[in-house]
Amino acid sequence: MKKIITAISLVAFAISVQAQIMTPEMLLQLAKVSGMGISKDGTSVIYSVKKYNLGDNKSTTRQYSIPVAGGNPTVIENAETRLKDTRISPDGKYSISSKDVKLKNVFGKDFYPELKNSDVMIYDNLTYRHWDTWEDGAFGHVILNTLKDGKIVDSLDIMRNEPYDCPQKPFGGDEDFIWSPDSKQIIYVTKKKFGKDYAVSTNTDIYAYNIETKTTTNLTEGMMGYDTKPAYSSTGTLAFLSMKTDGNEADKNDIVVDNGGSKLNLTRTWDGTVEDFRWSPDGKNIYFIAPIDGTVQLFVVDYPGMAKKLPQIKQITKGDFDVHGIVGQAGNTMVVERTDMNHANEIYTVDLSSGTMKQMTHLNDGAYGSILLGKVEKRYVTTTDSLKMLVWVIYPPNFDATKKYPTLLYCQGGPQSALTQFYSFRWNFQLMAANGYIVVAPNRRGMPGHGVKWNEEISKDYGGQNMKDYLSAIDNVSKEAYVDKDRLGCIGASYGGYSVYFLAGMHNKRFKTFIAHDGIFDWRTMYGTTEEMWFVNNDIGGPYWDKDNVAAQKSYALFNPVNFVKNWDTPIMIIQGGKDYRVPIEQGLSAFQAAQLQGIKSKLLYFPNENHWVLQPHDALVWQHEFYKWLKDTLK
Numbered sequence: 001m002k003k004i005i006t007a008i009s010l011v012a013f014a015i016s017v018q019a020q021i022m023t024p025e026m027l028l029q030l031a032k033v034s035g036m037g038i039s040k041d042g043t044s045v046i047y048s049v050k051k052y053n054l055g056d057n058k059s060t061t062r063q064y065s066i067p068v069a070g071g072n073p074t075v076i077e078n079a080e081t082r083l084k085d086t087r088i089s090p091d092g093k094y095s096i097s098s099k100d101v102k103l104k105n106v107f108g109k110d111f112y113p114e115l116k117n118s119d120v121m122i123y124d125n126l127t128y129r130h131w132d133t134w135e136d137g138a139f140g141h142v143i144l145n146t147l148k149d150g151k152i153v154d155s156l157d158i159m160r161n162e163p164y165d166c167p168q169k170p171f172g173g174d175e176d177f178i179w180s181p182d183s184k185q186i187i188y189v190t191k192k193k194f195g196k197d198y199a200v201s202t203n204t205d206i207y208a209y210n211i212e213t214k215t216t217t218n219l220t221e222g223m224m225g226y227d228t229k230p231a232y233s234s235t236g237t238l239a240f241l242s243m244k245t246d247g248n249e250a251d252k253n254d255i256v257v258d259n260g261g262s263k264l265n266l267t268r269t270w271d272g273t274v275e276d277f278r279w280s281p282d283g284k285n286i287y288f289i290a291p292i293d294g295t296v297q298l299f300v301v302d303y304p305g306m307a308k309k310l311p312q313i314k315q316i317t318k319g320d321f322d323v324h325g326i327v328g329q330a331g332n333t334m335v336v337e338r339t340d341m342n343h344a345n346e347i348y349t350v351d352l353s354s355g356t357m358k359q360m361t362h363l364n365d366g367a368y369g370s371i372l373l374g375k376v377e378k379r380y381v382t383t384t385d386s387l388k389m390l391v392w393v394i395y396p397p398n399f400d401a402t403k404k405y406p407t408l409l410y411c412q413g414g415p416q417s418a419l420t421q422f423y424s425f426r427w428n429f430q431l432m433a434a435n436g437y438i439v440v441a442p443n444r445r446g447m448p449g450h451g452v453k454w455n456e457e458i459s460k461d462y463g464g465q466n467m468k469d470y471l472s473a474i475d476n477v478s479k480e481a482y483v484d485k486d487r488l489g490c491i492g493a494s495y496g497g498y499s500v501y502f503l504a505g506m507h508n509k510r511f512k513t514f515i516a517h518d519g520i521f522d523w524r525t526m527y528g529t530t531e532e533m534w535f536v537n538n539d540i541g542g543p544y545w546d547k548d549n550v551a552a553q554k555s556y557a558l559f560n561p562v563n564f565v566k567n568w569d570t571p572i573m574i575i576q577g578g579k580d581y582r583v584p585i586e587q588g589l590s591a592f593q594a595a596q597l598q599g600i601k602s603k604l605l606y607f608p609n610e611n612h613w614v615l616q617p618h619d620a621l622v623w624q625h626e627f628y629k630w631l632k633d634t635l636k
Contacts, residue, residue, distance in 0.1 A: 505564025
């Protein structure tokens with residue numbers, strides 16, 4: 001009898017150990033896995049693992065190697081020595097690097113050297129700040145280095161005294177400048193525009209610098225949108241991503257190949273948009289990832305040469321997960337990164353013949369082995385214009401359909417960012433569900449993965465059909481008996497924050513609480529202080545002073561949250577980053593002041609050293625604790 005009782009006790013103890021609920025601390029201490037590439041010999045995958053130490057607010061990063069065929073990982077040093085050095089020319093004579101070059105006077109001491117202790121910046125043109133950094137007069141340039149015995153003996157700025165950036169700011173990297181296979185040219189991406197012209201245009205081009213003649217040729221002359229990510233095949237064919245329209249940062253992104261001046265758009269007739277691509281080792285195929293039906297998947301398109309007939313596109317992977325990064329290819333195996341709403345990033349292999357996936361890294365298996373996971377459901381909701389909209393519904397662990405749960409409408413940012421099976425370390429659906437909330441995440445108008453038309457319909461219609469889509473989603477799910485319609489909340493960041501502000505003025509008492517992070521509150525002040533002017537010109541139509549611009553005036557009149565703030569009647573928490581220059585500080589402060597002066601229960605979280613995101617671990621923990629404290633307080 002004693003043995004039986006002991007056994008029962010052990011089982012109960014085991015269940016209690018396994019039955020943990022995700023906490024903010026657990027979330028932030030998960031390993032962040034990032035694929036670096038395939039080793040030079042093609043046998044191993046090289047990847048890094050970043051972990052946060054919440055005690056000292058710092059992170060540590062280690063690098064690993066694991067056989068492509070499967071096996072145990074090993075910690076390695078100097079991972080870059082195991083990977084092909086793409087900075088060195090194929091013939092080994094040169095290397096390329098990037099360097100900030102000071103070209104413009106900005107600071108007081110630049111103009112007045114004798115006043116070296118002055119603290120002033122002087123501008124006579126746009127763009128004076130970008131993302132989270134004030135312009136300092138320096139521009140990123142590509143540097144050609146001559147090598148002798150592996151050492152640099154001479155360097156040349158191939159961009160000379162041009163006030164242009166490569167890599168592109170704020171998020172460009174090594175993919176912005178590459179070698180041609182014959183080592184005779186450097187291919188690089190830049191936007192050859194300065195000041196106001198830079199601020200209103202997305203027209204980046206791909207240039208070829210000839211080392212022998214020291215001349216530069218524009219390879220994408222006349223292609224007016226974003227041209228990015230140039231990459232050569234093993235047979236010497238150049239491919240790149242291209243958007244058609246200048247000023248539209250969320251235009252359809254196509255794969256274009258350039259075979260010595262003749263161009264072929266491989267995805268022109270495909271009803272989707274490409275995120276990233278890789279050539280196959282033999283140069284006969286291009287593998288790419290793209291959003292589709294609320295997920296991101298791996299596709300392949302054949303490269304038939306410069307044939308007039310476009311090749312077919314084939315989807316390789318399928319399932320409720322995101323393939324959000326291509327690490328590399330070894331034979332018939334593609335190595336990718338994968339997430340879903342319940343699991344952080346890990347590295348997987350894909351059998352390119354069958355699409356079968358196999359998990360390679362298991363950095364977070366231990367954590368997830370003791371965490372209760374909630375169910376993620378895909379449902380389709382009929383919109384007010386009789387179309388089908390995908391809606392993700394995330395349920396709490398141990399969900400009981402006989403109970404009633406507070407429910408959150410999640411409003412995605414972008415606005416044209418895919419709402420897929422991503423795993424966020426801030427807007428984490430698993431953590432929301434673990435705190436007892438059902439999450440409703442609609443793929444409303446404006447999101448890629450549902451056809452180009454659906455993706456484009458949000459531009460200049462910010463407060464139109466997509467707002468109806470939000471309400472269609474929450475109203476549909478609220479019909480379920482387990483949804484407590486007296487405890488509905490609405491949350492979001494960026495465009496999602498704008499959505500919160502807008503819905504707060506027209507929700508007809510659906511919601512009991514709101515949370516807006518770095519959202520647009522007033523289009524007039526947004527237009528006057530944001531930095532990438534192409535965004536507001538394309539999305540809302542243009543400046544507020546252009547009275548003849550019908551689209552713009554409609555946006556300022558009908559789609560401006562500040563115009564409906566008099567209708568606010570619901571508690572709202574407002575979060576704002578001090579270094580967010582995309583959606584600057586006056587947006588959050590104005591919204592908070594409006595709520596306070598109207599006597600509405602409200603709270604302001606101001607992060608002076610964070611940008612559009614929250615990146616520091618301790619700041620992130622405060623964010624999480626305040627987020628759930630507010631929900632607990634207002635969804636009683």
